[in-house]
Amino acid sequence: WQYQEETRECEFYENELEDLWLPLLNRLRVPIEQALRDARLKPSQIDSLVLVGGASQMPLVQRIAVRLFGKLPYQSYDPSTIVALGAAIQAACRLRSEDIEEVILTDICPYSLGVEVNRQGVSGIFSPIIERNTTVPVSRVETYSTMHPEQDSITVNVYQGENHKVKNNILVESFDVPLKKTGAYQSIDIRFSYDINGLLEVDVLLEDGSVKSRVINHSPVTLSAQQIEESRTRLSALKIYPRDMLINRTFKAKLEELWARALGDEREEIGRVITDFDAALQSNDMARVDEVRRRASDYLAIEIP
Structure with a gap:
Protein backbone atom coordinates (compact mmCIF):
# COMPACT_ATOMS: atom_id res chain seq x y z
CA TRP A 1 0.00 0.00 0.00
CA GLN A 2 1.06 3.62 -0.40
CA TYR A 3 1.01 6.35 2.25
CA GLN A 4 2.15 9.81 1.22
CA GLU A 5 5.40 9.11 -0.66
CA GLU A 6 6.16 5.80 1.00
CA THR A 7 5.19 2.49 -0.60
CA ARG A 8 5.11 -0.79 1.29
CA GLU A 9 4.34 -4.33 0.24
CA CYS A 10 3.18 -7.18 2.44
CA GLU A 11 2.69 -10.82 1.64
CA PHE A 12 -0.07 -12.79 3.35
CA TYR A 13 -0.87 -16.45 3.16
CA GLU A 14 -4.54 -17.35 2.78
CA ASN A 15 -4.78 -18.82 6.27
CA GLU A 16 -3.31 -15.60 7.75
CA LEU A 17 -5.87 -13.46 5.96
CA GLU A 18 -8.66 -15.73 7.12
CA ASP A 19 -7.55 -15.32 10.73
CA LEU A 20 -7.75 -11.53 10.28
CA TRP A 21 -11.11 -11.54 8.50
CA LEU A 22 -12.90 -14.20 10.53
CA PRO A 23 -14.05 -11.93 13.43
CA LEU A 24 -15.62 -9.48 10.97
CA LEU A 25 -17.28 -12.20 8.93
CA ASN A 26 -18.70 -13.82 12.06
CA ARG A 27 -20.39 -10.49 12.82
CA LEU A 28 -22.19 -10.81 9.48
CA ARG A 29 -24.07 -13.81 10.83
CA VAL A 30 -26.10 -11.58 13.14
CA PRO A 31 -27.91 -9.46 10.48
CA ILE A 32 -28.35 -12.50 8.24
CA GLU A 33 -29.97 -14.53 11.02
CA GLN A 34 -32.07 -11.50 12.00
CA ALA A 35 -33.31 -11.14 8.41
CA LEU A 36 -34.32 -14.81 8.37
CA ARG A 37 -36.18 -14.45 11.68
CA ASP A 38 -37.99 -11.33 10.45
CA ALA A 39 -39.03 -13.19 7.30
CA ARG A 40 -40.04 -16.23 9.41
CA LEU A 41 -37.88 -18.45 7.23
CA LYS A 42 -35.49 -21.27 8.00
CA PRO A 43 -32.22 -21.52 6.04
CA SER A 44 -33.52 -24.76 4.51
CA GLN A 45 -36.42 -22.82 2.97
CA ILE A 46 -34.09 -20.66 0.86
CA ASP A 47 -34.25 -21.95 -2.73
CA SER A 48 -31.04 -20.46 -4.12
CA LEU A 49 -28.01 -18.63 -2.80
CA VAL A 50 -26.53 -15.74 -4.80
CA LEU A 51 -23.52 -13.93 -3.35
CA VAL A 52 -23.21 -10.21 -4.09
CA GLY A 53 -20.15 -7.96 -4.12
CA GLY A 54 -16.50 -8.56 -4.94
CA ALA A 55 -15.60 -9.64 -1.40
CA SER A 56 -17.96 -12.60 -1.70
CA GLN A 57 -15.40 -14.24 -4.02
CA MET A 58 -13.24 -14.92 -0.97
CA PRO A 59 -13.25 -18.67 -0.20
CA LEU A 60 -13.83 -17.94 3.49
CA VAL A 61 -17.00 -15.96 2.73
CA GLN A 62 -18.31 -18.78 0.58
CA ARG A 63 -17.60 -21.36 3.29
CA ILE A 64 -19.48 -19.30 5.88
CA ALA A 65 -22.41 -18.95 3.46
CA VAL A 66 -22.47 -22.72 2.98
CA ARG A 67 -22.47 -23.30 6.74
CA LEU A 68 -25.30 -20.79 7.24
CA PHE A 69 -27.60 -22.01 4.48
CA GLY A 70 -26.49 -25.58 3.90
CA LYS A 71 -26.15 -25.15 0.14
CA LEU A 72 -23.56 -24.04 -2.38
CA PRO A 73 -23.94 -20.55 -3.87
CA TYR A 74 -24.33 -19.99 -7.59
CA GLN A 75 -20.94 -19.62 -9.26
CA SER A 76 -22.14 -18.59 -12.74
CA TYR A 77 -22.90 -14.96 -11.82
CA ASP A 78 -20.37 -12.17 -11.47
CA PRO A 79 -21.00 -10.76 -7.95
CA SER A 80 -19.84 -7.28 -8.97
CA THR A 81 -22.22 -7.20 -11.94
CA ILE A 82 -25.10 -8.19 -9.66
CA VAL A 83 -24.40 -5.08 -7.56
CA ALA A 84 -24.62 -2.88 -10.65
CA LEU A 85 -27.82 -4.56 -11.87
CA GLY A 86 -29.46 -4.23 -8.47
CA ALA A 87 -28.52 -0.55 -8.23
CA ALA A 88 -29.92 0.08 -11.72
CA ILE A 89 -33.23 -1.62 -10.90
CA GLN A 90 -33.51 0.28 -7.61
CA ALA A 91 -32.83 3.59 -9.37
CA ALA A 92 -35.47 2.76 -12.00
CA CYS A 93 -37.98 1.98 -9.25
CA ARG A 94 -37.36 5.33 -7.61
CA LEU A 95 -37.74 7.11 -10.93
CA ARG A 96 -40.86 5.04 -11.70
CA SER A 97 -39.35 4.10 -15.05
CA GLU A 98 -41.67 2.52 -17.63
CA ASP A 99 -38.90 0.04 -18.50
CA ILE A 100 -39.56 -1.98 -15.32
CA GLU A 101 -43.35 -1.83 -15.18
CA GLU A 102 -43.45 -5.64 -15.35
CA VAL A 103 -40.89 -6.06 -12.57
CA ILE A 104 -42.50 -6.72 -9.19
CA LEU A 105 -40.15 -5.34 -6.57
CA THR A 106 -41.08 -4.05 -3.14
CA ASP A 107 -38.88 -1.91 -0.95
CA ILE A 108 -38.94 -1.99 2.84
CA CYS A 109 -38.06 0.28 5.71
CA PRO A 110 -34.77 -1.24 6.99
CA TYR A 111 -35.18 0.08 10.55
CA SER A 112 -37.96 0.99 12.95
CA LEU A 113 -39.03 4.64 13.14
CA GLY A 114 -40.80 6.04 16.17
CA VAL A 115 -40.93 8.64 18.91
CA GLU A 116 -39.79 9.04 22.50
CA VAL A 117 -42.51 8.54 25.13
CA ASN A 118 -42.94 8.37 28.89
CA ARG A 119 -44.58 5.20 30.24
CA GLN A 120 -45.56 4.71 33.87
CA GLY A 121 -43.20 7.47 34.93
CA VAL A 122 -40.26 6.04 32.99
CA SER A 123 -38.92 8.44 30.36
CA GLY A 124 -36.84 7.77 27.28
CA ILE A 125 -38.93 4.85 25.99
CA PHE A 126 -38.91 4.18 22.24
CA SER A 127 -42.40 3.80 20.74
CA PRO A 128 -42.17 2.45 17.14
CA ILE A 129 -44.71 3.79 14.66
CA ILE A 130 -43.29 2.15 11.52
CA GLU A 131 -41.66 -1.21 12.27
CA ARG A 132 -38.61 -2.42 10.39
CA ASN A 133 -39.31 -4.55 7.30
CA THR A 134 -42.57 -2.67 6.64
CA THR A 135 -43.24 -2.43 2.91
CA VAL A 136 -43.01 1.15 1.64
CA PRO A 137 -44.60 3.48 0.78
CA VAL A 138 -46.47 3.34 4.08
CA SER A 139 -48.41 5.60 6.42
CA ARG A 140 -49.01 4.62 10.05
CA VAL A 141 -50.51 6.52 12.97
CA GLU A 142 -50.36 6.04 16.74
CA THR A 143 -52.29 7.86 19.46
CA TYR A 144 -50.58 9.34 22.51
CA SER A 145 -51.61 11.50 25.47
CA THR A 146 -50.12 14.51 27.19
CA MET A 147 -48.49 13.95 30.60
CA HIS A 148 -50.16 16.84 32.42
CA PRO A 149 -53.62 18.49 32.22
CA GLU A 150 -52.08 21.97 31.92
CA GLN A 151 -49.44 21.04 29.37
CA ASP A 152 -48.91 23.82 26.80
CA SER A 153 -46.54 22.04 24.38
CA ILE A 154 -45.04 18.70 23.42
CA THR A 155 -41.61 17.84 22.06
CA VAL A 156 -41.64 15.27 19.26
CA ASN A 157 -38.32 13.39 19.23
CA VAL A 158 -38.10 11.13 16.16
CA TYR A 159 -35.76 8.14 16.44
CA GLN A 160 -34.67 5.21 14.31
CA GLY A 161 -33.42 1.95 15.75
CA GLU A 162 -34.39 -1.27 17.48
CA ASN A 163 -33.61 -0.57 21.15
CA HIS A 164 -36.29 -0.13 23.80
CA LYS A 165 -34.45 2.93 25.16
CA VAL A 166 -34.09 5.94 22.86
CA LYS A 167 -30.59 6.70 24.14
CA ASN A 168 -29.40 3.60 22.26
CA ASN A 169 -31.13 4.62 19.02
CA ILE A 170 -30.42 7.43 16.54
CA LEU A 171 -32.12 10.80 16.95
CA VAL A 172 -33.42 11.82 13.52
CA GLU A 173 -35.35 15.01 14.25
CA SER A 174 -36.77 16.98 17.16
CA PHE A 175 -39.40 19.71 17.11
CA ASP A 176 -41.90 21.36 19.44
CA VAL A 177 -45.66 21.57 18.97
CA PRO A 178 -47.61 24.18 20.98
CA LEU A 179 -50.86 23.11 22.67
CA LYS A 180 -53.90 25.03 23.83
CA LYS A 181 -54.41 24.65 27.57
CA THR A 182 -57.68 22.83 28.24
CA GLY A 183 -57.27 21.80 31.85
CA ALA A 184 -57.50 18.17 30.78
CA TYR A 185 -55.30 15.50 29.27
CA GLN A 186 -55.18 15.78 25.48
CA SER A 187 -55.09 13.01 22.88
CA ILE A 188 -52.52 13.44 20.10
CA ASP A 189 -52.22 11.45 16.88
CA ILE A 190 -48.73 11.17 15.38
CA ARG A 191 -48.60 9.88 11.82
CA PHE A 192 -45.45 8.73 10.03
CA SER A 193 -45.51 8.48 6.22
CA TYR A 194 -42.43 6.99 4.56
CA ASP A 195 -41.66 6.41 0.88
CA ILE A 196 -39.12 4.63 -1.30
CA ASN A 197 -37.04 7.81 -1.68
CA GLY A 198 -36.35 7.92 2.06
CA LEU A 199 -38.73 10.82 2.65
CA LEU A 200 -40.35 10.74 6.11
CA GLU A 201 -43.30 13.03 6.75
CA VAL A 202 -44.38 13.47 10.37
CA ASP A 203 -47.89 14.81 11.03
CA VAL A 204 -49.01 15.74 14.54
CA LEU A 205 -52.82 15.96 14.77
CA LEU A 206 -54.19 17.77 17.82
CA GLU A 207 -57.64 17.55 19.40
CA ASP A 208 -58.65 20.94 17.98
CA GLY A 209 -58.11 19.58 14.45
CA SER A 210 -54.90 21.48 13.76
CA VAL A 211 -51.96 19.64 12.19
CA LYS A 212 -48.26 20.38 12.38
CA SER A 213 -46.10 18.64 9.78
CA ARG A 214 -42.38 18.12 9.45
CA VAL A 215 -40.63 16.63 6.39
CA ILE A 216 -37.44 14.67 7.06
CA ASN A 217 -35.27 13.70 4.10
CA HIS A 218 -33.60 10.32 4.74
CA SER A 219 -32.48 9.90 1.14
CA PRO A 220 -28.76 9.19 0.59
CA VAL A 221 -28.95 11.53 -2.41
CA THR A 222 -30.20 15.09 -2.56
CA LEU A 223 -33.81 15.32 -3.75
CA SER A 224 -34.95 18.33 -5.72
CA ALA A 225 -37.87 20.44 -4.51
CA GLN A 226 -40.00 18.91 -7.28
CA GLN A 227 -39.08 15.34 -6.25
CA ILE A 228 -39.92 16.09 -2.63
CA GLU A 229 -43.27 17.57 -3.62
CA GLU A 230 -44.08 14.57 -5.84
CA SER A 231 -43.22 12.20 -2.97
CA ARG A 232 -45.42 14.15 -0.57
CA THR A 233 -48.29 14.04 -3.06
CA ARG A 234 -48.01 10.25 -3.32
CA LEU A 235 -47.82 9.91 0.46
CA SER A 236 -50.92 12.04 0.94
CA ALA A 237 -52.96 9.33 -0.77
CA LEU A 238 -51.98 6.94 2.05
CA LYS A 239 -53.05 9.28 4.85
CA ILE A 240 -56.48 7.89 5.47
CA TYR A 241 -57.63 5.97 8.52
CA PRO A 242 -58.66 2.38 7.69
CA ARG A 243 -61.97 2.93 9.50
CA ASP A 244 -62.81 5.74 7.03
CA MET A 245 -62.19 3.67 3.88
CA LEU A 246 -65.32 2.72 1.95
CA ILE A 247 -64.45 -0.99 1.79
CA ASN A 248 -64.05 -1.17 5.58
CA ARG A 249 -67.16 0.87 6.35
CA THR A 250 -69.16 -1.37 3.99
CA PHE A 251 -67.74 -4.53 5.54
CA LYS A 252 -68.45 -3.29 9.07
CA ALA A 253 -72.05 -2.54 8.09
CA LYS A 254 -72.45 -6.09 6.71
CA LEU A 255 -71.07 -7.57 9.93
CA GLU A 256 -73.50 -5.56 12.03
CA GLU A 257 -76.37 -6.59 9.75
CA LEU A 258 -75.43 -10.27 10.17
CA TRP A 259 -75.23 -9.82 13.94
CA ALA A 260 -78.69 -8.22 14.02
CA ARG A 261 -80.20 -11.17 12.12
CA ALA A 262 -78.43 -13.91 14.08
CA LEU A 263 -79.30 -15.43 17.46
CA GLY A 264 -77.59 -17.48 20.15
CA ASP A 265 -74.19 -19.00 19.43
CA GLU A 266 -74.13 -17.63 15.89
CA VAL A 292 -58.67 -9.73 9.38
CA ARG A 293 -61.23 -8.65 6.78
CA ARG A 294 -60.14 -11.42 4.41
CA ARG A 295 -60.30 -14.12 7.11
CA ALA A 296 -63.67 -12.87 8.36
CA SER A 297 -65.13 -12.74 4.87
CA ASP A 298 -63.99 -16.31 4.17
CA TYR A 299 -65.34 -17.54 7.51
CA LEU A 300 -68.73 -15.83 7.20
CA ALA A 301 -68.97 -16.10 3.39
CA ILE A 302 -69.21 -12.33 2.92
CA GLU A 303 -68.42 -10.98 -0.53
CA ILE A 304 -65.89 -8.12 -0.51
CA PRO A 305 -66.65 -5.51 -3.17
Whole structure:
Protein backbone atom coordinates (compact mmCIF):
# COMPACT_ATOMS: atom_id res chain seq x y z
CA TRP A 1 0.00 0.00 0.00
CA GLN A 2 1.06 3.62 -0.40
CA TYR A 3 1.01 6.35 2.25
CA GLN A 4 2.15 9.81 1.22
CA GLU A 5 5.40 9.11 -0.66
CA GLU A 6 6.16 5.80 1.00
CA THR A 7 5.19 2.49 -0.60
CA ARG A 8 5.11 -0.79 1.29
CA GLU A 9 4.34 -4.33 0.24
CA CYS A 10 3.18 -7.18 2.44
CA GLU A 11 2.69 -10.82 1.64
CA PHE A 12 -0.07 -12.79 3.35
CA TYR A 13 -0.87 -16.45 3.16
CA GLU A 14 -4.54 -17.35 2.78
CA ASN A 15 -4.78 -18.82 6.27
CA GLU A 16 -3.31 -15.60 7.75
CA LEU A 17 -5.87 -13.46 5.96
CA GLU A 18 -8.66 -15.73 7.12
CA ASP A 19 -7.55 -15.32 10.73
CA LEU A 20 -7.75 -11.53 10.28
CA TRP A 21 -11.11 -11.54 8.50
CA LEU A 22 -12.90 -14.20 10.53
CA PRO A 23 -14.05 -11.93 13.43
CA LEU A 24 -15.62 -9.48 10.97
CA LEU A 25 -17.28 -12.20 8.93
CA ASN A 26 -18.70 -13.82 12.06
CA ARG A 27 -20.39 -10.49 12.82
CA LEU A 28 -22.19 -10.81 9.48
CA ARG A 29 -24.07 -13.81 10.83
CA VAL A 30 -26.10 -11.58 13.14
CA PRO A 31 -27.91 -9.46 10.48
CA ILE A 32 -28.35 -12.50 8.24
CA GLU A 33 -29.97 -14.53 11.02
CA GLN A 34 -32.07 -11.50 12.00
CA ALA A 35 -33.31 -11.14 8.41
CA LEU A 36 -34.32 -14.81 8.37
CA ARG A 37 -36.18 -14.45 11.68
CA ASP A 38 -37.99 -11.33 10.45
CA ALA A 39 -39.03 -13.19 7.30
CA ARG A 40 -40.04 -16.23 9.41
CA LEU A 41 -37.88 -18.45 7.23
CA LYS A 42 -35.49 -21.27 8.00
CA PRO A 43 -32.22 -21.52 6.04
CA SER A 44 -33.52 -24.76 4.51
CA GLN A 45 -36.42 -22.82 2.97
CA ILE A 46 -34.09 -20.66 0.86
CA ASP A 47 -34.25 -21.95 -2.73
CA SER A 48 -31.04 -20.46 -4.12
CA LEU A 49 -28.01 -18.63 -2.80
CA VAL A 50 -26.53 -15.74 -4.80
CA LEU A 51 -23.52 -13.93 -3.35
CA VAL A 52 -23.21 -10.21 -4.09
CA GLY A 53 -20.15 -7.96 -4.12
CA GLY A 54 -16.50 -8.56 -4.94
CA ALA A 55 -15.60 -9.64 -1.40
CA SER A 56 -17.96 -12.60 -1.70
CA GLN A 57 -15.40 -14.24 -4.02
CA MET A 58 -13.24 -14.92 -0.97
CA PRO A 59 -13.25 -18.67 -0.20
CA LEU A 60 -13.83 -17.94 3.49
CA VAL A 61 -17.00 -15.96 2.73
CA GLN A 62 -18.31 -18.78 0.58
CA ARG A 63 -17.60 -21.36 3.29
CA ILE A 64 -19.48 -19.30 5.88
CA ALA A 65 -22.41 -18.95 3.46
CA VAL A 66 -22.47 -22.72 2.98
CA ARG A 67 -22.47 -23.30 6.74
CA LEU A 68 -25.30 -20.79 7.24
CA PHE A 69 -27.60 -22.01 4.48
CA GLY A 70 -26.49 -25.58 3.90
CA LYS A 71 -26.15 -25.15 0.14
CA LEU A 72 -23.56 -24.04 -2.38
CA PRO A 73 -23.94 -20.55 -3.87
CA TYR A 74 -24.33 -19.99 -7.59
CA GLN A 75 -20.94 -19.62 -9.26
CA SER A 76 -22.14 -18.59 -12.74
CA TYR A 77 -22.90 -14.96 -11.82
CA ASP A 78 -20.37 -12.17 -11.47
CA PRO A 79 -21.00 -10.76 -7.95
CA SER A 80 -19.84 -7.28 -8.97
CA THR A 81 -22.22 -7.20 -11.94
CA ILE A 82 -25.10 -8.19 -9.66
CA VAL A 83 -24.40 -5.08 -7.56
CA ALA A 84 -24.62 -2.88 -10.65
CA LEU A 85 -27.82 -4.56 -11.87
CA GLY A 86 -29.46 -4.23 -8.47
CA ALA A 87 -28.52 -0.55 -8.23
CA ALA A 88 -29.92 0.08 -11.72
CA ILE A 89 -33.23 -1.62 -10.90
CA GLN A 90 -33.51 0.28 -7.61
CA ALA A 91 -32.83 3.59 -9.37
CA ALA A 92 -35.47 2.76 -12.00
CA CYS A 93 -37.98 1.98 -9.25
CA ARG A 94 -37.36 5.33 -7.61
CA LEU A 95 -37.74 7.11 -10.93
CA ARG A 96 -40.86 5.04 -11.70
CA SER A 97 -39.35 4.10 -15.05
CA GLU A 98 -41.67 2.52 -17.63
CA ASP A 99 -38.90 0.04 -18.50
CA ILE A 100 -39.56 -1.98 -15.32
CA GLU A 101 -43.35 -1.83 -15.18
CA GLU A 102 -43.45 -5.64 -15.35
CA VAL A 103 -40.89 -6.06 -12.57
CA ILE A 104 -42.50 -6.72 -9.19
CA LEU A 105 -40.15 -5.34 -6.57
CA THR A 106 -41.08 -4.05 -3.14
CA ASP A 107 -38.88 -1.91 -0.95
CA ILE A 108 -38.94 -1.99 2.84
CA CYS A 109 -38.06 0.28 5.71
CA PRO A 110 -34.77 -1.24 6.99
CA TYR A 111 -35.18 0.08 10.55
CA SER A 112 -37.96 0.99 12.95
CA LEU A 113 -39.03 4.64 13.14
CA GLY A 114 -40.80 6.04 16.17
CA VAL A 115 -40.93 8.64 18.91
CA GLU A 116 -39.79 9.04 22.50
CA VAL A 117 -42.51 8.54 25.13
CA ASN A 118 -42.94 8.37 28.89
CA ARG A 119 -44.58 5.20 30.24
CA GLN A 120 -45.56 4.71 33.87
CA GLY A 121 -43.20 7.47 34.93
CA VAL A 122 -40.26 6.04 32.99
CA SER A 123 -38.92 8.44 30.36
CA GLY A 124 -36.84 7.77 27.28
CA ILE A 125 -38.93 4.85 25.99
CA PHE A 126 -38.91 4.18 22.24
CA SER A 127 -42.40 3.80 20.74
CA PRO A 128 -42.17 2.45 17.14
CA ILE A 129 -44.71 3.79 14.66
CA ILE A 130 -43.29 2.15 11.52
CA GLU A 131 -41.66 -1.21 12.27
CA ARG A 132 -38.61 -2.42 10.39
CA ASN A 133 -39.31 -4.55 7.30
CA THR A 134 -42.57 -2.67 6.64
CA THR A 135 -43.24 -2.43 2.91
CA VAL A 136 -43.01 1.15 1.64
CA PRO A 137 -44.60 3.48 0.78
CA VAL A 138 -46.47 3.34 4.08
CA SER A 139 -48.41 5.60 6.42
CA ARG A 140 -49.01 4.62 10.05
CA VAL A 141 -50.51 6.52 12.97
CA GLU A 142 -50.36 6.04 16.74
CA THR A 143 -52.29 7.86 19.46
CA TYR A 144 -50.58 9.34 22.51
CA SER A 145 -51.61 11.50 25.47
CA THR A 146 -50.12 14.51 27.19
CA MET A 147 -48.49 13.95 30.60
CA HIS A 148 -50.16 16.84 32.42
CA PRO A 149 -53.62 18.49 32.22
CA GLU A 150 -52.08 21.97 31.92
CA GLN A 151 -49.44 21.04 29.37
CA ASP A 152 -48.91 23.82 26.80
CA SER A 153 -46.54 22.04 24.38
CA ILE A 154 -45.04 18.70 23.42
CA THR A 155 -41.61 17.84 22.06
CA VAL A 156 -41.64 15.27 19.26
CA ASN A 157 -38.32 13.39 19.23
CA VAL A 158 -38.10 11.13 16.16
CA TYR A 159 -35.76 8.14 16.44
CA GLN A 160 -34.67 5.21 14.31
CA GLY A 161 -33.42 1.95 15.75
CA GLU A 162 -34.39 -1.27 17.48
CA ASN A 163 -33.61 -0.57 21.15
CA HIS A 164 -36.29 -0.13 23.80
CA LYS A 165 -34.45 2.93 25.16
CA VAL A 166 -34.09 5.94 22.86
CA LYS A 167 -30.59 6.70 24.14
CA ASN A 168 -29.40 3.60 22.26
CA ASN A 169 -31.13 4.62 19.02
CA ILE A 170 -30.42 7.43 16.54
CA LEU A 171 -32.12 10.80 16.95
CA VAL A 172 -33.42 11.82 13.52
CA GLU A 173 -35.35 15.01 14.25
CA SER A 174 -36.77 16.98 17.16
CA PHE A 175 -39.40 19.71 17.11
CA ASP A 176 -41.90 21.36 19.44
CA VAL A 177 -45.66 21.57 18.97
CA PRO A 178 -47.61 24.18 20.98
CA LEU A 179 -50.86 23.11 22.67
CA LYS A 180 -53.90 25.03 23.83
CA LYS A 181 -54.41 24.65 27.57
CA THR A 182 -57.68 22.83 28.24
CA GLY A 183 -57.27 21.80 31.85
CA ALA A 184 -57.50 18.17 30.78
CA TYR A 185 -55.30 15.50 29.27
CA GLN A 186 -55.18 15.78 25.48
CA SER A 187 -55.09 13.01 22.88
CA ILE A 188 -52.52 13.44 20.10
CA ASP A 189 -52.22 11.45 16.88
CA ILE A 190 -48.73 11.17 15.38
CA ARG A 191 -48.60 9.88 11.82
CA PHE A 192 -45.45 8.73 10.03
CA SER A 193 -45.51 8.48 6.22
CA TYR A 194 -42.43 6.99 4.56
CA ASP A 195 -41.66 6.41 0.88
CA ILE A 196 -39.12 4.63 -1.30
CA ASN A 197 -37.04 7.81 -1.68
CA GLY A 198 -36.35 7.92 2.06
CA LEU A 199 -38.73 10.82 2.65
CA LEU A 200 -40.35 10.74 6.11
CA GLU A 201 -43.30 13.03 6.75
CA VAL A 202 -44.38 13.47 10.37
CA ASP A 203 -47.89 14.81 11.03
CA VAL A 204 -49.01 15.74 14.54
CA LEU A 205 -52.82 15.96 14.77
CA LEU A 206 -54.19 17.77 17.82
CA GLU A 207 -57.64 17.55 19.40
CA ASP A 208 -58.65 20.94 17.98
CA GLY A 209 -58.11 19.58 14.45
CA SER A 210 -54.90 21.48 13.76
CA VAL A 211 -51.96 19.64 12.19
CA LYS A 212 -48.26 20.38 12.38
CA SER A 213 -46.10 18.64 9.78
CA ARG A 214 -42.38 18.12 9.45
CA VAL A 215 -40.63 16.63 6.39
CA ILE A 216 -37.44 14.67 7.06
CA ASN A 217 -35.27 13.70 4.10
CA HIS A 218 -33.60 10.32 4.74
CA SER A 219 -32.48 9.90 1.14
CA PRO A 220 -28.76 9.19 0.59
CA VAL A 221 -28.95 11.53 -2.41
CA THR A 222 -30.20 15.09 -2.56
CA LEU A 223 -33.81 15.32 -3.75
CA SER A 224 -34.95 18.33 -5.72
CA ALA A 225 -37.87 20.44 -4.51
CA GLN A 226 -40.00 18.91 -7.28
CA GLN A 227 -39.08 15.34 -6.25
CA ILE A 228 -39.92 16.09 -2.63
CA GLU A 229 -43.27 17.57 -3.62
CA GLU A 230 -44.08 14.57 -5.84
CA SER A 231 -43.22 12.20 -2.97
CA ARG A 232 -45.42 14.15 -0.57
CA THR A 233 -48.29 14.04 -3.06
CA ARG A 234 -48.01 10.25 -3.32
CA LEU A 235 -47.82 9.91 0.46
CA SER A 236 -50.92 12.04 0.94
CA ALA A 237 -52.96 9.33 -0.77
CA LEU A 238 -51.98 6.94 2.05
CA LYS A 239 -53.05 9.28 4.85
CA ILE A 240 -56.48 7.89 5.47
CA TYR A 241 -57.63 5.97 8.52
CA PRO A 242 -58.66 2.38 7.69
CA ARG A 243 -61.97 2.93 9.50
CA ASP A 244 -62.81 5.74 7.03
CA MET A 245 -62.19 3.67 3.88
CA LEU A 246 -65.32 2.72 1.95
CA ILE A 247 -64.45 -0.99 1.79
CA ASN A 248 -64.05 -1.17 5.58
CA ARG A 249 -67.16 0.87 6.35
CA THR A 250 -69.16 -1.37 3.99
CA PHE A 251 -67.74 -4.53 5.54
CA LYS A 252 -68.45 -3.29 9.07
CA ALA A 253 -72.05 -2.54 8.09
CA LYS A 254 -72.45 -6.09 6.71
CA LEU A 255 -71.07 -7.57 9.93
CA GLU A 256 -73.50 -5.56 12.03
CA GLU A 257 -76.37 -6.59 9.75
CA LEU A 258 -75.43 -10.27 10.17
CA TRP A 259 -75.23 -9.82 13.94
CA ALA A 260 -78.69 -8.22 14.02
CA ARG A 261 -80.20 -11.17 12.12
CA ALA A 262 -78.43 -13.91 14.08
CA LEU A 263 -79.30 -15.43 17.46
CA GLY A 264 -77.59 -17.48 20.15
CA ASP A 265 -74.19 -19.00 19.43
CA GLU A 266 -74.13 -17.63 15.89
CA ARG A 267 -74.66 -14.07 17.15
CA GLU A 268 -71.89 -14.55 19.72
CA GLU A 269 -69.50 -15.81 17.04
CA ILE A 270 -70.24 -12.85 14.75
CA GLY A 271 -69.75 -10.55 17.74
CA ARG A 272 -66.23 -11.91 18.21
CA VAL A 273 -65.51 -11.25 14.53
CA ILE A 274 -66.74 -7.66 14.91
CA THR A 275 -64.52 -7.21 17.96
CA ASP A 276 -61.47 -8.50 16.06
CA PHE A 277 -62.24 -6.22 13.12
CA ASP A 278 -62.71 -3.20 15.40
CA ALA A 279 -59.36 -3.93 17.05
CA ALA A 280 -57.69 -4.11 13.64
CA LEU A 281 -59.27 -0.80 12.60
CA GLN A 282 -58.14 0.78 15.85
CA SER A 283 -54.54 -0.31 15.19
CA ASN A 284 -54.48 1.70 11.92
CA ASP A 285 -52.35 -1.10 10.46
CA MET A 286 -53.62 -1.49 6.90
CA ALA A 287 -52.03 -4.91 6.42
CA ARG A 288 -53.64 -6.21 9.62
CA VAL A 289 -57.03 -4.77 8.64
CA ASP A 290 -56.85 -6.43 5.21
CA GLU A 291 -55.89 -9.78 6.75
CA VAL A 292 -58.67 -9.73 9.38
CA ARG A 293 -61.23 -8.65 6.78
CA ARG A 294 -60.14 -11.42 4.41
CA ARG A 295 -60.30 -14.12 7.11
CA ALA A 296 -63.67 -12.87 8.36
CA SER A 297 -65.13 -12.74 4.87
CA ASP A 298 -63.99 -16.31 4.17
CA TYR A 299 -65.34 -17.54 7.51
CA LEU A 300 -68.73 -15.83 7.20
CA ALA A 301 -68.97 -16.10 3.39
CA ILE A 302 -69.21 -12.33 2.92
CA GLU A 303 -68.42 -10.98 -0.53
CA ILE A 304 -65.89 -8.12 -0.51
CA PRO A 305 -66.65 -5.51 -3.17
